Each structure stands twice: as structure tokens, then as C-alpha cells.
Amino acid sequence: MSGDAPPADAAAVDEGVISLFFFAALFLGGRLLAGQALTDSIEGIVVGYFLWTLSVGAYSSVSNDIGSEVQWGTLERHITTPFGFAPVALLKGVAKVVRTFLTSAVILAVMLLATGTRLSLAPVTVVVVAGLSIVSVLGLGFAAGGVTVLYKRIGNWLNLIQFGFVALISAPVFDLPWTRVLPLAHGSAMLQRAMVDGIRIWEFPPADLGLLVAVAVGYLFGGYLVFQFATRRARRLGVLGDY
Amino acid sequence: MxxxxxxxxxxxxxxxxxxxxxxxxxxxxxxxxxxxxxxxxxxxxxxxxxxxxxxxxxxxxxxxxxxxxxxxxxxxxxxxxxxxxxxxxxxxxxxxxxxxxxxxxxxxxxxxxxxxxxxxxxxxxxxxxxxxxxxxxxxxxxxxxxxxxxxxxxxxxxxxxxxxxxxxxxxxxxxxxxxxxxxxxxxxxxxxxxxxxxxxxxxxxxxxxxxxxxxxxxxxxxxxxxxxxxxxxxxxxxxxxxxxxxxxxxxxxxxxxxxxxAADRDVVRVASPDLDRETIAGLRERFEVVGVDEAATPPAVSVVAGGDRLYDLTDALRAADVTVSDVRTVQPDLEDVFLERTGSVPGGDSS
The missing domain is CATH 3.40.50.300 (P-loop containing nucleotide triphosphate hydrolases)
Structure with a gap:
């Protein structure tokens, strides 16, 4: 029940500390194993890790929240409201993404200080590119939340998708162009160029920006549809409030 | 909005x-x-x-x-x-x-x-x-x-x-x-x-x-x-x-x-240590007995006895040498109504 969960701000601090711990393990362990090779690619790792923390925050803010709302009985209650549940979940997800941006910014600052790395941090470019990149993850979160509504146990396993984000963030978009239509992949490549090479938002080709927006909107819309389909099926089966 | x-x-x-x-x-x-x-x-x-x-x-x-x-x-x-x-x-x-x-x-x-x-x-x-x-x-x-x-x-x-x-x-x-x-x-x-x-x-x-x-x-x-x-x-x-x-x-x-x-049928509950099975069987022959509680102390029987039937009941009890310890009218509640309509009680399982 909701009463067993820690307060939201404490949870954010916990997540930040855990993220930093993981990065420290990754960085120090990698230096032991790979030495100079890792140091040469540290900028890319920092940017990728920054995007991964954002993605995990965005995904869990929607998918876990939907699972929690089922448990609390509050999802059922939203069904009869003029707004329905999905718009409320989306707005809550966006609010949590804003919070995740703040915690990820702190993590980024600590990573830069700890590794001595320098990156271009043009706020508008970083926020727009990173923001649009993780919108596609919000869509995945909605789809996973929908599956959780229908199949409670499978929902827990879907948390493993977060580790798949690592593969998406490091997808070889130059060698395999089709991977650009996957969530995060194209956005990750653009964020690398923005933060490592200092490219500003208006310097990107319109086609790249268009694809970034299309992938974001496509996955969000697709995830939203999956969620709506799943909740409608749950209402037909009478399992919407089961937990 | x-x-x-x-x-x-x-x-x-x-x-x-x-x-x-x-x-x-x-x-x-x-x-x-x-x-x-x-x-x-x-x-x-x-x-x-x-x-x-x-x-x-x-x-x-x-x-x-x-x-x-x-x-x-x-x-x-x-x-x-x-x-x-x-x-x-x-x-x-x-x-x-x-x-x-x-x-x-x-x-x-x-x-x-x-x-x-x-x-x-x-x-x-x-x-x-x-x-x-x-x-x-x-x-x-x-x-x-x-x-x-x-x-x-x-x-x-x-x-x-x-x-x-x-x-x-x-x-x-x-x-x-x-x-x-x-x-x-x-x-x-x-x-x-x-x-x-x-x-x-x-x-x-x-x-x-x-x-x-x-x-x-x-x-x-x-x-x-x-x-x-x-x-x-x-x-x-x-x-x-x-x-x-x-x-x-x-x-x-x-x-x-x-x-x-609709469920009120003027039921009277009579309690007496003299209410043995033979006496209750005798009551059943003359009255509509709707409940028997032999485990109670003293045992009790619930009988439909409205109007003049109440006098008949007291006569029958006297004739059977039953010394009444307690007598009271029974008010029906929703459980009685439900029981009458469905044969089960609302607190149980429907199956």
C-alpha cells in the first residue's frame, strides 16, 4: 500500500545516491580493466549514463506508478472522473520527468567533477534533445503499465526493460541506420553530438530533428494506445482493480 | 475544465x-x-x-x-x-x-x-x-x-x-x-x-x-x-x-x-426448561413452529401465534405442564427476510 512507500523526495535522493554508486563502480572498475581506453571514451560514457538515469526515471515514473495506482485502488477511481486515468498518469509522468532532470543534473555534475571531464552544457539543446529522447521511454512506460494492469506478475518482470535501455543508448546508429527508429537510439546519438561535440539544436539537420520528434511522438502514442487497450480489456475481464 | x-x-x-x-x-x-x-x-x-x-x-x-x-x-x-x-x-x-x-x-x-x-x-x-x-x-x-x-x-x-x-x-x-x-x-x-x-x-x-x-x-x-x-x-x-x-x-x-x-408473522419465542422433544413435537402438531433452539439455556421454541392463537399457545403450554421462563415477541430483521427469499443468509457465500 501507499503507506509502506518512502516519501517521494527521500526516494529521489535514494535513487540519486544509487545512480552515483553504480557510476563509481562502472568508472573505477572500467579504469582497472580498460585503463586509458576507458579514459579516452569517458565523455561518451558520462553522456550515456546521464541519459540512462533520465530514461530509467521516466520509465519507472509511469510504469511503476500505474502498478502502484492499481494496488492503491486509485486507478479504478479515476475511471469515473471527467479526465480518466491516462491523462492524469501522463501529467504525473511529466512532473516526475522534471524531477528526474533535476536529480540527473546533480548526478551529471558529480560525474563531471569526479572524472575531470568537460562537456558542452547548452541548456536549451540538452533539455530539448534529452527531453524528446525520453518521451519515447514514457511511451514504453505506458505500454508496460498497461501490461501490468492486465497481468500483474509480468509487470514486475518488465522492470528489466530498464537494462535494455543501455543497449538502445549505445545502439550503432551509424552502422545500422534502422536502429534510429528504436526508442532512445537516435536521441542518444544526437545528445552525444550536442554534449561532446558542442553542436547546438539549430545546427542539427532538420531531418534529424524531425526523426527525433517522430520517434518521440510515435512511441508515446503507441504506448498510450497499448495502455488504453489494456485497461479496456481489464474492464471487460473485471480485473482492473485486482492486485 | x-x-x-x-x-x-x-x-x-x-x-x-x-x-x-x-x-x-x-x-x-x-x-x-x-x-x-x-x-x-x-x-x-x-x-x-x-x-x-x-x-x-x-x-x-x-x-x-x-x-x-x-x-x-x-x-x-x-x-x-x-x-x-x-x-x-x-x-x-x-x-x-x-x-x-x-x-x-x-x-x-x-x-x-x-x-x-x-x-x-x-x-x-x-x-x-x-x-x-x-x-x-x-x-x-x-x-x-x-x-x-x-x-x-x-x-x-x-x-x-x-x-x-x-x-x-x-x-x-x-x-x-x-x-x-x-x-x-x-x-x-x-x-x-x-x-x-x-x-x-x-x-x-x-x-x-x-x-x-x-x-x-x-x-x-x-x-x-x-x-x-x-x-x-x-x-x-x-x-x-x-x-x-x-x-x-x-x-x-x-x-x-x-x-x-411482509416478514412480520407475529412470532413468539418461548423459553422453558420443560421444553423437551416430546413437548415440541406436540406443539408442531398444532402450531407453525419456525425455530427451535435446544442448545439455549433454557431451551426455546419460536412459534407463529398472532391474535387468538397466542391464547391457544398458552393453553397448550399449560396443558403440557410447561413452566414458562421467558416469553417475547420476535421482530423480524432483514436476515429473516433474506433467508425467507433465498434460503441463505447475507453474511455467507452465495454458493
Missing amino acids: ARRAASARGGPREREETDAAREGSPTGGTPGPPALSIERLTKRFGDGDDAVVAVDDVSLTVDRGSVVGLLGPNGAGKTTLIKCALGIVIPDGGSVRVFGTDVRDGRGTAYADVDAMLEGARNDYWRLTVRENLRYFATVSGVDPDSVAARHDRLLDRLDLAGRADTPVRDLSRGMKQKVSLASVLAGGAELVFLDEPTLGLDVESARTLRAELRRLAVEEGLTIVVSSHDMTTIEAVCDRVVMLSNGRIVADDTVEALLG
Whole structure:
């Protein structure tokens, strides 16, 4: 029940500390194993890790929240409201993404200080590119939340998708162009160029920006549809409030 | 868009209007469409031989300002019926109209003045304070929470929650959590309120308090309430009208008084240490014996004995050398009515 969960701000601090711990393990362990090779690619790792923390925050803010709302009985209650549940979940997800941006910014600052790395941090470019990149993850979160509504146990396993984000963030978009239509992949490549090479938002080709927006909107819309389909099926089966 | 305190249908009516409405009709009807109209609703879960018909061709009308109880054992179909009415469960057949609007025409319009308390202490955000819950649920009901701040204060006061308004719900007792659920359901000014097992899990004292507050709020706020329970005390204390459900079907639908009156057969309970089996068998030959409690101390027998039959009974007891320890008339309750109609009791399982 909701009463067993820690307060939201404490949870954010916990997540930040855990993220930093993981990065420290990754960085120090990698230096032991790979030495100079890792140091040469540290900028890319920092940017990728920054995007991964954002993605995990965005995904869990929607998918876990939907699972929690089922448990609390509050999802059922939203069904009869003029707004329905999905718009409320989306707005809550966006609010949590804003919070995740703040915690990820702190993590980024600590990573830069700890590794001595320098990156271009043009706020508008970083926020727009990173923001649009993780919108596609919000869509995945909605789809996973929908599956959780229908199949409670499978929902827990879907948390493993977060580790798949690592593969998406490091997808070889130059060698395999089709991977650009996957969530995060194209956005990750653009964020690398923005933060490592200092490219500003208006310097990107319109086609790249268009694809970034299309992938974001496509996955969000697709995830939203999956969620709506799943909740409608749950209402037909009478399992919407089961937990 | 957030609306202000007044609802699309004129806002929660005040006490005078509700009383006048109740005087105009035995079931509290007012002109205009009923608050809830269910026509031939059916819901089946599963397929083939394993299919369970949870709601079986149920039709039901709830007039504005009335408090209707759904009474039945676990599995009778009460919760499914409520969830179908709310759109939380999609029925297989039939229709639901809320204040005249078919719920299939558009969720936002149909449920603008409806809210529900399902499964007691759930349905609220436990991390939020009591007042934050009220403001949140008013907002998602489409009401500007500032415009109903005075109403929230009144609700908190009525439900004895004013002193805990700024306490997170997680820190409250179960009884208080259920009061918060009730308050948040009423926070947006809903006119039609569904309460599913509102006293479930409460201790005797908390349940009694909640029942009294429900009845008072129903009158003061001019609400139409549909309350489901397997607890007859709750139904009897709160409702004007009772709909009894068994195996997904309506087996009785009338006012509490009418149902009890129909079951009132002038039953007399006689207790005596002299009531042995032979004596009881003799009574059975001459009277309608509706209950025998041999385990009681002293043993007791319940006999239908109205009017002159009471004198016949006393004569028969005297003739059998029965010294009466206690004699009292037996008032029927809803359990008796339910038992008579279905052969089972509301607190048990329908199967």
C-alpha cells in the first residue's frame, strides 16, 4: 500500500545516491580493466549514463506508478472522473520527468567533477534533445503499465526493460541506420553530438530533428494506445482493480 | 475544465429540497430522470462450463435523493453491479443511465456528478494529507478546489477529521482512513455516490459511527446513495430501500419497512426448561413452529401465534405442564427476510 512507500523526495535522493554508486563502480572498475581506453571514451560514457538515469526515471515514473495506482485502488477511481486515468498518469509522468532532470543534473555534475571531464552544457539543446529522447521511454512506460494492469506478475518482470535501455543508448546508429527508429537510439546519438561535440539544436539537420520528434511522438502514442487497450480489456475481464 | 462548486445539475441540494422530494414520493423521487437507471444488465466472467454469471439480467432504478442498499452474500453480484454502473467493469449486455445520460455516450458527461468509495480504506493517496486528498479528488472531478474549500471544512468537521486535516492519511487509524475515503468521495460535490462495503473491516464502534454519519450526510447534503453491504445492520440503518441480490439476480426490492412488514408473522419465542422433544413435537402438531433452539439455556421454541392463537399457545403450554421462563415477541430483521427469499443468509457465500 501507499503507506509502506518512502516519501517521494527521500526516494529521489535514494535513487540519486544509487545512480552515483553504480557510476563509481562502472568508472573505477572500467579504469582497472580498460585503463586509458576507458579514459579516452569517458565523455561518451558520462553522456550515456546521464541519459540512462533520465530514461530509467521516466520509465519507472509511469510504469511503476500505474502498478502502484492499481494496488492503491486509485486507478479504478479515476475511471469515473471527467479526465480518466491516462491523462492524469501522463501529467504525473511529466512532473516526475522534471524531477528526474533535476536529480540527473546533480548526478551529471558529480560525474563531471569526479572524472575531470568537460562537456558542452547548452541548456536549451540538452533539455530539448534529452527531453524528446525520453518521451519515447514514457511511451514504453505506458505500454508496460498497461501490461501490468492486465497481468500483474509480468509487470514486475518488465522492470528489466530498464537494462535494455543501455543497449538502445549505445545502439550503432551509424552502422545500422534502422536502429534510429528504436526508442532512445537516435536521441542518444544526437545528445552525444550536442554534449561532446558542442553542436547546438539549430545546427542539427532538420531531418534529424524531425526523426527525433517522430520517434518521440510515435512511441508515446503507441504506448498510450497499448495502455488504453489494456485497461479496456481489464474492464471487460473485471480485473482492473485486482492486485 | 475545472468547474466551480455548483454541479452541472445545480449542485448538491440542500436539506429542505431533499426532504420535500422524499415527501413527494415514497422512494424520494423528484421530477426529471432518475439518478441511476439500469436496464437488463448482464455480466458473465469466464467461458464455457467455468463461466460465472455475476450479474444476471438486472434492472434497477434509483430515484434522486434516495438511499438504496444492495444486500447480499459474498459473490451475490453487488460489487460487479456497482462497477458496471460506474464503467469500471464493462457489462456484456444491458444499459446504464446516470441522470438520464447513457454512460456509453461519453464518460466525462455521464459521470460528472458521480463518485465511488470502493473497498473501504483504499482509493486514497496515503502519502497525501487528508485535506490534500480532498483537494486532489475535487480537482480530478473537474471542480476548482478553492471554490469548495468551505465544503471541505464542513465535511472534515462533520466527520470529526478537522483536527487531522494536515495529517498524512498513512498515519491515521483504519476507521479514520475510511472516513477520509468518504470525505474525498464527497469532496467534489458528487450527487450520486456509490459506497461498496463502507464498514468493511471496521470495529463495532467505528462502524456505528460511520453509519450514523452516512445517514446524516445523506440528509444534509441531499445525496443519492447506493450502498452495498453484506452487513444488514448497515443497510437497515442507512437505507430507505433495499435491493436483495442472490446469484446475480434481484430477489427483493422494496422499502425496509415493507420488507420487514411482509416478514412480520407475529412470532413468539418461548423459553422453558420443560421444553423437551416430546413437548415440541406436540406443539408442531398444532402450531407453525419456525425455530427451535435446544442448545439455549433454557431451551426455546419460536412459534407463529398472532391474535387468538397466542391464547391457544398458552393453553397448550399449560396443558403440557410447561413452566414458562421467558416469553417475547420476535421482530423480524432483514436476515429473516433474506433467508425467507433465498434460503441463505447475507453474511455467507452465495454458493
